[in-house]
Amino acid sequence: MFTITPTVRNLLIINLLIFLSATFFHWENLLVNLFGLRYIFSPDFQAYQLLTYMFLQVSFGHFFGNMLALFFFGPILEMTWGAKRFLFYYLATGMAAGVIYSGVSYLQIAPVQNAAQTYYEQPTPENFDEFMAKYARRLHVENYSRFMAEFEANPNSQELINSSKENVNEIVTSKINTITYGASAVVFAILLAFAVLFPDRMIYLLIPPIPIKAKYLVGLYGAYELYAGIKANPDDIVAHFAHLSGMLAGYLILRYWKKQNGHFY
Incomplete structure (x- = not known):
């Protein structure tokens, strides 16, 4: 029988309350501007944004997709790790992904600034x-x-x-001035952890309606995000490297736990 564990339930409630508040009171722009993750060299960057950005989902599709993944995969990890370790993983991967993605953003934006300077000349x-x-x-x-x-x-x-x-x-x-927000990086870290701990667990997709092992599904997700990130289509507004940053942060934490304890928990 499927069970929603306490930490997952609380995270779902927190995200839901923030989403509903933003929607009802039309606070989307206010919350994103204050609590979304800014470019690290932007004058509007604040350190607290590394924590707050992961709790902002201002579109229904964004909110529903991330919370659906947390709903299905989070409880299994929480039951395996315990509440404290799961919460640590959730917050730590989100913050670490923010740091990693800030570095990636610098590598992406610096060439644009250099090219602009060349054009000015x-x-x-x-x-x-x-x-x-x-x-x-x-x-x-x-x-x-x-x-x-x-x-x-x-x-x-x-x-x-x-x-x-x-x-x-x-x-x-x-x-x-690009602002990053949402739980997608954390969700990708959760998917990565699920695939590492339960690589052969079958996941039944809705579209297309086929079963696939967790390790293959997450591998395909990661490969697509890498391809889309490298392709760097100017019309693509999805932060693909933020998703990959979440997977990398999750991998590093899992490797550390394995080195310390001999297993991934």
């Missing part, structure tokens, strides 16, 4: 088009094509150069 139509193709979400095709045609016809126009620099600066600023 050499603001040609070719360099602008190259920057936009590599780092920007696609603008409205008609407007972008019209601007590029005019810029290529008038490469020395100070007005067009200034406009292009403003666009580049907006892109850099938007990346620096």
Whole structure:
């Protein structure tokens, strides 16, 4: 018989209350701006965000997916580890994932800042088009094509150069001001732990409706997140490396426990 363990139940309640408060009182932007995880070199970064970001789910799909995974996989881990160790794992992987992802964000944003600086020094139509193709979400095709045609016809126009620099600066600023939030990193750490402890446990998927061993499911998840993260589609707003950061944080904690105790708990 399926049992919801105390810590999982309390975590579900906390996340539900925050989600409902944000929805009812329209606090989504307020909570995200205050408690979401900022880029570590942003002036708005605060250390407490490494803890608070994991409790923010402001869309129903985001909330439902993360809490569903916690509901199904969390109790098994809590019954295996005990409440204190499970809670430690939940919070520690979330915070560690935040630290790891902050490092990844730096590695992603620093090249954009360098490329922007290069463009400011050499603001040609070719360099602008190259920057936009590599780092920007696609603008409205008609407007972008019209601007590029005019810029290529008038490469020395100070007005067009200034406009292009403003666009580049907006892109850099938007990346620096990106806010990470949600329990996805923790959920991926939970999935990783489940696959390590119960690698051959069968999981029955809804879509497609097939059974698959935990180790294969989590392996496929990780491979997809790595592929999507490396591909770095400018139109993709999912923080794939945050998910991988959760898996890495979980793996490091599990390895430490195994080294200390001879097993993963």
